[in-house]
Amino acid sequence: MPIKNRFAELLPEITEWRRDMHENPELMYEVHRTAGLVADRLRAFGCDEVVEGIGRTGVVGVIKGKANGSGRVVGLRADMDALPIHEQTGLDYASKTPGKMHACGHDGHTAMLLGAAKYMAETRNFDGTLVLIFQPAEEGGAGAKAMIDDGLMDRWGIDEVYGVHNGPGIPVGEIMTCPGPLQASSDEFEIIVTGKGGHAAEPHKAVDTTLAAAQIVVTLHTIVSRNIDPLGRVVLTVGVFETDSNASNIIPDKARMEGTVRCLEPEARALAEERVRRVAEDTAAAFGAKAEVIWTPGYPVTVNDATSVEYAAEAARAVGMKVDATANPIMPSEDFSYMLEERPGAYLFLGNGDSAQCHHPEYNFNDEAIPYGCSFFAELVERRMPAA
Numbered sequence: 001m002p003i004k005n006r007f008a009e010l011l012p013e014i015t016e017w018r019r020d021m022h023e024n025p026e027l028m029y030e031v032h033r034t035a036g037l038v039a040d041r042l043r044a045f046g047c048d049e050v051v052e053g054i055g056r057t058g059v060v061g062v063i064k065g066k067a068n069g070s071g072r073v074v075g076l077r078a079d080m081d082a083l084p085i086h087e088q089t090g091l092d093y094a095s096k097t098p099g100k101m102h103a104c105g106h107d108g109h110t111a112m113l114l115g116a117a118k119y120m121a122e123t124r125n126f127d128g129t130l131v132l133i134f135q136p137a138e139e140g141g142a143g144a145k146a147m148i149d150d151g152l153m154d155r156w157g158i159d160e161v162y163g164v165h166n167g168p169g170i171p172v173g174e175i176m177t178c179p180g181p182l183q184a185s186s187d188e189f190e191i192i193v194t195g196k197g198g199h200a201a202e203p204h205k206a207v208d209t210t211l212a213a214a215q216i217v218v219t220l221h222t223i224v225s226r227n228i229d230p231l232g233r234v235v236l237t238v239g240v241f242e243t244d245s246n247a248s249n250i251i252p253d254k255a256r257m258e259g260t261v262r263c264l265e266p267e268a269r270a271l272a273e274e275r276v277r278r279v280a281e282d283t284a285a286a287f288g289a290k291a292e293v294i295w296t297p298g299y300p301v302t303v304n305d306a307t308s309v310e311y312a313a314e315a316a317r318a319v320g321m322k323v324d325a326t327a328n329p330i331m332p333s334e335d336f337s338y339m340l341e342e343r344p345g346a347y348l349f350l351g352n353g354d355s356a357q358c359h360h361p362e363y364n365f366n367d368e369a370i371p372y373g374c375s376f377f378a379e380l381v382e383r384r385m386p387a388a
């Protein structure tokens with residue numbers, strides 16, 4: 001069976017919603033206009049319940065199937081926020097706000113979930129309850145966590161949860177995913193090294209902060225492979241390095257660095273933190289300096305439930321999509337990870353064709369992917385909660 005015919009009919013309307021959101025991007029939790037439009041449409045579709053303000057500006061819609069003998073509740077999630085990037089697509093529906101754009105396709109994700117909602121509210125051809133989750137602040141604000149902290153999973157009794165993200169470079173009509181870790185965790189560290197400043201010509205009378213800090217940078221790079229299995233899929237990068245000296249003949253008192261650690265295994269994440277602290281503190285001590293480590297945890301590893309991946313793959317194949325369910329994981333992080341820590345489910349990449357990469361000023365969501373994303377969502381719900 002190909003895509004669901006109804007979505008071919010709805011495509012112009014869904015595309016219009018998408019382009020309207022594209023023209024009016026909003027950042028982080030400030031997605032007031034977008035959330036308002038989402039809530040209005042969900043009400044117009046005849047959703048049984050529409051609740052705004054979950055996780056500050058998140059929206060939840062509920063559609064009951066024509067039966068509820070199963071008592072099952074499936075959650076589908078889309079993100080609504082844009083990025084602080086100045087759009088350079090030249091599209092006639094390009095962002096009207098300088099410095100803000102939908103450069104990650106969340107406009108497309110929201111439009112597809114709205115399209116699926118319209119169809120599901122019309123047909124209700126399932127036995128159970130569908131919960132539609134529209135979240136703010138995926139781009140660094142942990143909007144998924146904010147919605148969970150507001151009771152999302154328990155208030156609506158969600159049993160399992162699914163989401164899709166567009167995938168530039170993946171052909172339209174294809175889905176890629178894998179069981180287990182799909183996207184990396186993202187933690188940040190700051191290290192402040194304090195030595196004893198002095199004259200560059202007499203370093204033996206000082207504690208050379210720069211040298212101690214530089215040695216810390218080098219030693220940090222031994223953590224992956226010497227402490228963490230080189231096959232453990234971890235990346236550590238120091239992106240900032242600075243001292244408080246502004247002359248070549250001054251040994252500074254302080255040096256400062258910032259870095260990020262990306263892991264695909266939750267266990268490696270804990271070990272990485274422990275080793276970053278140890279390496280910084282003990283290397284500094286070897287030079288007679290001191291290091292203070294500030295560790296800021298970011299998004300967790302996005303871990304797909306293997307059985308849910310199979311369900312999702314079957315649904316995608318049933319609507320005529322090509323599925324690669326053994327794709328390689330990627331290192332960018334994703335806050336759907338918080339939802340997958342709460343409930344089994346799966347996250348999938350939906351082909352966006354030959355487009356610019358996400359977070360690029362020339363990126364655009366591909367509207368040709370809409371009927372596939374909508375059909376996938378609808379088929380998945382009908383299969384996970386089959387009507388008698």
Ligand code: NI
Pocket residue numbers: 104105106138165358
């Ligand atoms: Ni994104």
